[in-house]
Every structure is written in C-alpha cells, then in structure tokens.
Amino acid sequence: MKASIIGTTGYGGVELLRILQHHPEFDIHSIHSTSSEQPIWQEYPHLYQLLNKKLQPIDLDEISANADVVFLATPSGASSALAEKLMDKDVKIIDLSGDLRLSPKSYEKWYKKKAGDPAVIKQAVYGLSEWNENEIQTAKLIANPGCYPTSTLLGLAPIVKEGWIDMGSIIVDAKSGVSGAGRGLARTSSYAEANENLRVYKMNEHQHIPEIEKQLQIWNEEMRPITFTTHLLPITRGIMTTSYAELTSEHVTKQILELYQDTYGGKPFIHILPENYFPAVKEVASSNYCNIGLHADQRTGRLTIISVIDNLMKGAAGQAVQNANIMFGMNEDTGLNFVPVYP
Missing domain, CATH: 3.40.50.720 (NAD(P)-binding Rossmann-like Domain)
Incomplete structure (x- = not known):
C-alpha cells in the first residue's frame, strides 16, 4: 500500500x-x-x-x-x-x-x-487507538490525538470509566520535551533558555485542555473541568503526565492495578508497571509505548497516576501509523515494534 x-x-x-x-x-x-x-x-x-x-x-x-x-x-x-x-x-x-x-x-x-x-x-474519528478501534476500522478521516491528551487519557481512562474517583478532583501535572514545540524558532525553546531550566507555559489555557475534557466527558458524564498545567522539560523528546484524583472509596493500589491490567490486557503498546514501580520518559524513547504506574495513598485518599510516552511517537507519528494499521485491517503493532532507545 x-x-x-x-x-x-x-x-x-x-x-x-x-x-x-x-x-x-x-x-x-x-x-x-x-x-x-x-x-x-x-x-x-x-x-x-x-x-x-x-x-x-x-x-x-x-x-x-x-x-x-x-x-x-x-x-x-x-x-x-x-x-x-x-x-x-x-x-x-x-x-x-x-x-x-x-x-x-x-x-x-x-x-x-x-x-x-x-x-x-x-x-473525523478521534484516533485514540486503544479506545476507538471499532470506529477507526471503518473511518475515512482520523483526527490523531495530541501528545498531552494521549498520555493523560491513557492514564486516566480506566479509573474514570469505572467511576472510582471524584470527577471534579482531577489535577494533571504535565511535562514535555522541547521537540513538542516543533522546529520553529522560539526564545523559550532555544538551547540557552531551555537547558538546565524548567518552566510553566500556557497556564490554564493550553489548547489540549478541551480535547482531554471532551473525551473524559464521553467516558463519564459526571466529569467536571480539570486542572491541567504544562511544563517545558530540558530534554529533546518525551512526556510525563502525573495525574491526581480523590478516590471515592478505599481502593488499594493492588485493586486499581488489577483494573488497569484487565483494561489494557492484550493492548500491545500499554505497559502497566508492577506495584511500587513508576515509569521514566527515557524508558519509552523513540518507541510507541505508553508506560503507566500508579499508587493509591491510604493516608490522603488520593490516587496518583504516572504516564509516559514519546511525544513524537505515541503522541504523534507512531499513533498515526497505529491508526493506519487498524484502518487497513492489519495488526495494530505492525511496523511499530521498536525497542525503546536507552540510555
């Protein structure tokens, strides 16, 4: 083809x-x-x-x-x-x-x-591959998700759909490497400004906020606006989203991990890490994988979910090819089984 x-x-x-x-x-x-x-x-x-x-x-x-x-x-x-x-x-x-x-x-x-x-x-069909596969299979036009939404939504989806959290309590702390800003020249993404630095940008006005909220609302109609803060990391590629939410009942980490493992079982690009292990951006570099780790804090009643992707792969081109595979009836991981580049 x-x-x-x-x-x-x-x-x-x-x-x-x-x-x-x-x-x-x-x-x-x-x-x-x-x-x-x-x-x-x-x-x-x-x-x-x-x-x-x-x-x-x-x-x-x-x-x-x-x-x-x-x-x-x-x-x-x-x-x-x-x-x-x-x-x-x-x-x-x-x-x-x-x-x-x-x-x-x-x-x-x-x-x-x-x-x-x-x-x-x-x-246009929203191309979040792991969640909209049936619609993608018959689509002519795909709206490939943004990088921040991909990482955030994959991390939040199981718990939002299950309804185990307060739908008005979600806070997302999101960080991206400078390649997310594209090749255009900008002061804040220049070497001298970005190196050895960490800055907040687009405070409460990032264009990916409505995209995330739109999909969360589809999964759970009780969903309310989220707090979403973006930061620029002094690295070339990679996204880490740390999401916080209030649990509505006393679920322990093991139970929630089982929910995530059941939800993403058979999904080749989603890796749910064992209890007390948490992902780092370098562990998915140049690959189409999304690694997720989580912890339920019994002291505060809060759930913390950490999700990492390569913003140019699972957050852009990799997911686009994954969607093309689905559209043309291939296994979704065809041509995408890259082992992450490390170190």
Whole structure:
C-alpha cells in the first residue's frame, strides 16, 4: 500500500518517514511540502543515502490518485483545508494537527484560528487507538490525538470509566520535551533558555485542555473541568503526565492495578508497571509505548497516576501509523515494534 506525507519537514513528518521506511506493508510513495523542491536529506542530513525521496509540491489530485493513505503532518490551521479537499477522493486521511479534534466553536476559542468545515470535522474519528478501534476500522478521516491528551487519557481512562474517583478532583501535572514545540524558532525553546531550566507555559489555557475534557466527558458524564498545567522539560523528546484524583472509596493500589491490567490486557503498546514501580520518559524513547504506574495513598485518599510516552511517537507519528494499521485491517503493532532507545 502506498502512503503520502504532506508536511514532511516537521518533526512529526520525519518520524513518519522513519517508521514507514521500515514498515512491511506501507511504502512511502511521495513526500510533500510548501518549501522548495529538494531531496529530503538536505532538510534532514541524517537521511543521506538512506531515503532517496524528493520533496514535491502539494497536488492533491495527483496525491490521491496514487496513494492509499495520506498523512497530514501540517500545522494547525492548514490541515483542515487539505482534509476538506481530500474528502471526495478515494483515499484515507490521518491528520496529526489539532484541526479536527474539537467542535468549530471550541477550536476557535482555544486555537485562536478559524475552524474548518463543520461537516468535515463531524466525520473525523478521534484516533485514540486503544479506545476507538471499532470506529477507526471503518473511518475515512482520523483526527490523531495530541501528545498531552494521549498520555493523560491513557492514564486516566480506566479509573474514570469505572467511576472510582471524584470527577471534579482531577489535577494533571504535565511535562514535555522541547521537540513538542516543533522546529520553529522560539526564545523559550532555544538551547540557552531551555537547558538546565524548567518552566510553566500556557497556564490554564493550553489548547489540549478541551480535547482531554471532551473525551473524559464521553467516558463519564459526571466529569467536571480539570486542572491541567504544562511544563517545558530540558530534554529533546518525551512526556510525563502525573495525574491526581480523590478516590471515592478505599481502593488499594493492588485493586486499581488489577483494573488497569484487565483494561489494557492484550493492548500491545500499554505497559502497566508492577506495584511500587513508576515509569521514566527515557524508558519509552523513540518507541510507541505508553508506560503507566500508579499508587493509591491510604493516608490522603488520593490516587496518583504516572504516564509516559514519546511525544513524537505515541503522541504523534507512531499513533498515526497505529491508526493506519487498524484502518487497513492489519495488526495494530505492525511496523511499530521498536525497542525503546536507552540510555
């Protein structure tokens, strides 16, 4: 099967190249960018003599006539227009931006951009692979989840669905490496500003907040707004979300771990760590895994859930390919069984 990538020069796009280059079923048919036509290795020198592809202009008629799936690794604000034009083509679409995850009203409020066609947004299936597999199997258009929402939602899902916590008590402390900010130049993500530093950003106004709350509300209608704080870590890649919630009954750690193990049994990319073990971001680096550890504090009655992912893999390109696998009837882990890079 043939895959085309639009927006190949960003970090999400180049991760798609890395995955698809070794995928047993998908071939990289074409790569596209609004930048000048040039071999991809001139943009990413590490691909020299490894990937003999040239960036091409974005011709949607030509792309859709030759590809089975199109990955949109384009910025928010650009993807919705491309998706709209591709909807009447015989091709499946996976959008890595935030353009299709929210209602038009919510998108414009949080992203400060004009929303796309409501009819197209309505057709997009939210691609949280472990939870929406049935819908993904028959979808034409996937809204790939954001990196913070993926880590947060995978960590919270079992306990929220079971209803063992106070739905108004959730606090999420989220930290990301600087690659989450993309390749664009910004003072706060520059080496001198980010190195040996830790800073809060987008306090109570991060655009991923409504995405997280929307899905939590689907799982439990008693859900109330969460407190969600983001921090920039002085590392290249990785996300750790530490979620806190008040337990509504005296459940011990062992019971809750059993709930998580039962929920995610058979899910190849979710690892529930044993009692008294907690994950670190390096343990999932460059992989599509999500590692989760948790602890119920009998003294305070609070549950702490720690979830880690690679923001460019499970938080972006890896989950996009996982969704493509599901859409085309393959095992969801096809071409994604990378052992994490360590140290």
